[in-house]
Amino acid sequence: MGSVPPELSLDFRPTFVPKTISNFLKEVSMVGNVSDKVSKVDAFVKGLEEEMRKIDAFKRELPLCMLLLNDAIVALKEESMQCVTRNVEPVLEEFIPLKNNKKETKHSEEDGASITTKKDKDPNNNNYNINKDKKNWMSSVQLWNTDDDDYRSTDHKLDTKRNDEDPFQGCKNRGSARAFMPFKPNLGLAVRKEEKEEIPVHGLTLLTPGIKNLKEESGSTGSRTSCSRAVSSSAPNAQSNFRSGPQPLAHHLQQQQQQQQTARKQRRCWSPELHRRFVNALQQLGGSQVATPKQIRELMQVDGLTNDEVKSHLQKYRLHTRRLPPSTTTPANQSVVVLGSGLWISQDQYGESSKGSSSQSGSPQGPLQLAANTGGTSTTGGDSMEDDEDAKSESYSWKSHIHKPGKDDV
DNA sequence: GAGGGAATAT
DNA sequence: CATATTCCCT
Numbered sequence: 001m002g003s004v005p006p007e008l009s010l011d012f013r014p015t016f017v018p019k020t021i022s023n024f025l026k027e028v029s030m031v032g033n034v035s036d037k038v039s040k041v042d043a044f045v046k047g048l049e050e051e052m053r054k055i056d057a058f059k060r061e062l063p064l065c066m067l068l069l070n071d072a073i074v075a076l077k078e079e080s081m082q083c084v085t086r087n088v089e090p091v092l093e094e095f096i097p098l099k100n101n102k103k104e105t106k107h108s109e110e111d112g113a114s115i116t117t118k119k120d121k122d123p124n125n126n127n128y129n130i131n132k133d134k135k136n137w138m139s140s141v142q143l144w145n146t147d148d149d150d151y152r153s154t155d156h157k158l159d160t161k162r163n164d165e166d167p168f169q170g171c172k173n174r175g176s177a178r179a180f181m182p183f184k185p186n187l188g189l190a191v192r193k194e195e196k197e198e199i200p201v202h203g204l205t206l207l208t209p210g211i212k213n214l215k216e217e218s219g220s221t222g223s224r225t226s227c228s229r230a231v232s233s234s235a236p237n238a239q240s241n242f243r244s245g246p247q248p249l250a251h252h253l254q255q256q257q258q259q260q261q262t263a264r265k266q267r268r269c270w271s272p273e274l275h276r277r278f279v280n281a282l283q284q285l286g287g288s289q290v291a292t293p294k295q296i297r298e299l300m301q302v303d304g305l306t307n308d309e310v311k312s313h314l315q316k317y318r319l320h321t322r323r324l325p326p327s328t329t330t331p332a333n334q335s336v337v338v339l340g341s342g343l344w345i346s347q348d349q350y351g352e353s354s355k356g357s358s359s360q361s362g363s364p365q366g367p368l369q370l371a372a373n374t375g376g377t378s379t380t381g382g383d384s385m386e387d388d389e390d391a392k393s394e395s396y397s398w399k400s401h402i403h404k405p406g407k408d409d410v
Numbered sequence: 411g412a413g414g415g416a417a418t419a420t
Numbered sequence: 421c422a423t424a425t426t427c428c429c430t
Binding site: 264265267268269308309312313316 | 422423425
Binding site: 264267292294307311314315 | 411412413414415416418419420
C-alpha cells in the first residue's frame, strides 16, 4: 500500500508519460492479459485519486478539475470492474446434470462442452443435453426465501419505488416488508441474530422469516450452536404445541431439548440475486474449486449469510461443475458457462396459500409463473448473459441452467 | 475455527 | 430426487 504510483512520484521516470484517458484506454485495450489490464487501469485510477486529493484544497478554485477527475475516476473504475467481473479469465466450469451422472461416471474430463471452437469432436454431447427449457428457479428476487414465512399476511404496500438497485423491486410479495415484518401471530418473538428480519446489504436486503427453529444447547454441551432462540410454540414441527399442558417444567425442558435436537433450521433458498453474487464471487476467487466458503461469503457481502450456508451451496455447486481445462485459446472474452442465475428458492410457500389467494399480490409484474421463455441464450456470443434472470418459476434446479453450446443439442 | 465430505432431513 | 442443514473428521 505504501508505494506511490509512478505518476505521482516526483521523480519523473521514463515510465510515466502523461496521456489522455482515451489514449490510455486505447492502450489498455490492447493488453491481452486481463489482470494486467485491470492493474493498469487501477493504477491509473489510483493516480487520479491521488491527484484529486491534491487538488482538493483548491477545489473551489478548480471545480471543473475536480469534476473531470471525478468523472474519469468513476469511468475507469467502472471499466476496471467490468474487466474483473466479466473478463476475468473466466474460470471455465460447466454444469453437469446430476442425473446423467450415470453415463459419464467419470472420465468426462475433456468433455467439450463448451464454448465455441470445438465442434468437431464432442463425444459425449448427449450427456449435456440440457433441458433447454429452463425452468428457472427463481420466483422471487429476494435474497432469501424460506418456506416458513407466509406471504399472505404481508400487506405489500407496493409503493412505486423501484430503484434499479433494489433487489426487492422484483419481489413478488413482501417487497417492502422492511420495517415491519408481519409474522404469524403465534410466532411472536424470538428473533435471533441469524434470523434478522431484514438485513441491509449493499442495496440488498436479506429477509429471513421469523423462525427458523429452535435449537438450544442442551445441557450436555453437545450442541454446537448454542443459540438460545426463543421457543415459540410454533416450531415447524410443531410437536411442542400439542402438549402444552400443565406438565412439570422438567418435561417442558425435555421437550424443548428434543425439539432442539430434532429441529432444523428452516430451509432458506437462495434468491437469484444472492446466487448471482455467489457466482460472481467464485469467479473472482478463481473458481469453485479453489474458492473457500469464507472468502466467498466475504466477497458476497451479504449480511446474515453464514459460512455454512455458503459452504453448502458451494458443495453443491461443485457437484455440478467440473473445471474445464484452460482452453488453449482463451480469448478472454469467451463467456463462462455458469449457471446464469439460479438460486435457491423455497419449495412450497408459493402456490398453496389457501386464503389470501392473491398471495403474491405484491409482485408488480404480476404473477408470472413459469416464464415460457425457453430460448437458451447462446452464450457463445460474448459476455451477454446473466440476463435471464427475470424468468421466474417455482422450481429451481441446477440443471435448468446448464447450457449446451452445440447447436444441436439433443 | 475453517474446510471438506457425507449423512440426514425436507 | 434435489436441495439444505447438520454432523464428523482433519
